[in-house]
Amino acid sequence: MLDTPAAQVPTLSLKDQDRDPDGFAAALGGSFERFGFAIVADHGVPQPLIDRAWAETAALFALPEEEKRAYHVPGGGGARGYTPFKTEIAKDARHVDLKEFWHVGRELPAGHRYAGEMAANVWPTRPEGFRDTFVEMFDAFDRAGDRLLSxxxxxxxxxPDWFDPAVKDGNSVLRLLHYPPIPADAEGVRAGAHEDINLITLLLGAEEAGLELLDRDSGRWxxxxxxxxxxxxxxxxxLQRLTNHVLPSTTHRVVNPPPERRGHSRYSMPFFLHPAPDFLIETLPQTITADRPNRYPTPITANGYLHERLVEIGLIKK
Incomplete structure (x- = not known):
């Protein structure tokens, strides 16, 4: 077994938001300020939908390699469809990540004003029902994310509704992740140390050991x-930039499992909640103080910031 000590990240219930919105907000914010992470139960994504999504994720990645690669979009920065094994690399890492993934984005109506910045979805012909399942799953994550942003x-x-216009028709991405079985001497790790680009990430599938955060207080994983x-x-x-680091984006990774688990696949399902492409990320005035001067005096659009980061992690070439 992995012997990494456990982070004391509290488990909160989203049901408490209805009963005591201020108390829930304080608990969530406190966990974010301490760890950059929180664990949320009773999140409202229906379990039958989750079960269906896991089954179809496994079926998708079990398709022949040639079939999966037909859904790769060259030059698309991995925005939609399939990204093959050993493509993405964490910023400043020496080895590529040991993973493959599929991206589902927001379904936009024809002629939408963000159509130029947000690519159309790529849908596989197999497994049957994939599109319906993940349109529904995207919407469920979207609703949970709105509640957390509130x-x-x-x-x-x-x-409480401050983020609503910021994320309306936002460029969020649902990622289906497959970490295939690996040999005992595999170079690199399943996902190198990194921070996420977006506002918040909502992740299902972390019960399988491997996800670790870098604790700022102790310097330990x-x-x-x-x-x-x-x-x-x-x-x-x-969100870290918007809040002048009041809410910190914490370095995290997915390490390789102990030898007895390396012959098993690992699946996870992160939802990267993004604002709309033209949202201006400008430091919130209340997060700027004499002791905490503004780290980001020059604002940047969400789309501009996203492009910078995708270049850094190798999904878009300069």
């Missing part, structure tokens, strides 16, 4: 061990 807004002293069915939520770099 709590974050409360914690920051903003109106700590394992994240959510209860069955709970969602791991973490702050991304866009």
């Amino acid at each position: 709590a974050i807004a409360r914690h920051l002293g903003l109106a 700590l394992a994240i061990k959510p209860p069955e069915g709970a969602m791991v939520v973490n702050v991304g770099d866009m």
Whole structure:
């Protein structure tokens, strides 16, 4: 077994938001300020939908390599469809990640004003029902994310609906991740140390050991061990920038399993919640103080920031 000590990240219930919105917001914000992470149970994504999504994720990645690669979009930065094994690399890492993935984005109506920045989805012919399942799953994650952003807004002293216009038709991405079985002497790790680009990430599938965060207080790697069915939520770099690091984006990784588990696949399902492409990431005034001067005096659009980061991790070539 992995002997990494566990991070004491609290498990919160999203049901508490209805009963005590201020209390839930304080608990979520406190966990983010300490760890950059929170664990959220009762998140509202229906379990039958989750079960269906896991089954179809496994079936997708079990397709022949040639069939999967037909859904790869060269030059698309991995925005939609299939990204092959050993493509993505963490910023400043020496080895590529030991993973393959599929991206589902927001379904936009024809002629939408963001059509130029947000690519159309790529849908496989197999497994049957894939499109319906993941349109529904995207919407379920979207709703959960809106509720969490409302709590974050409360914690920051903003109106509970402050993020609503920022994320309306946002460029969020649902990633289906497959970490295939690996040999005992595999170079690299399943996902190198990195921070996420977006506002917040909502993750299902972290029950399988491997996800670790780098604790800022001790400098040690700590394992994240959510209860069955709970969602791991973490702050991304866009929210860190928006809040002048009041809410920190914490370095994390997915390490290789112990030898007895290396013959098994690992699946996970992160939802990277992004604002709309033209949202201006401008430091919130209330997060700027004499002791915490503005780290980012020059604002940047969400789309501009995303492009910078995709170049850094190798999904877009300069």
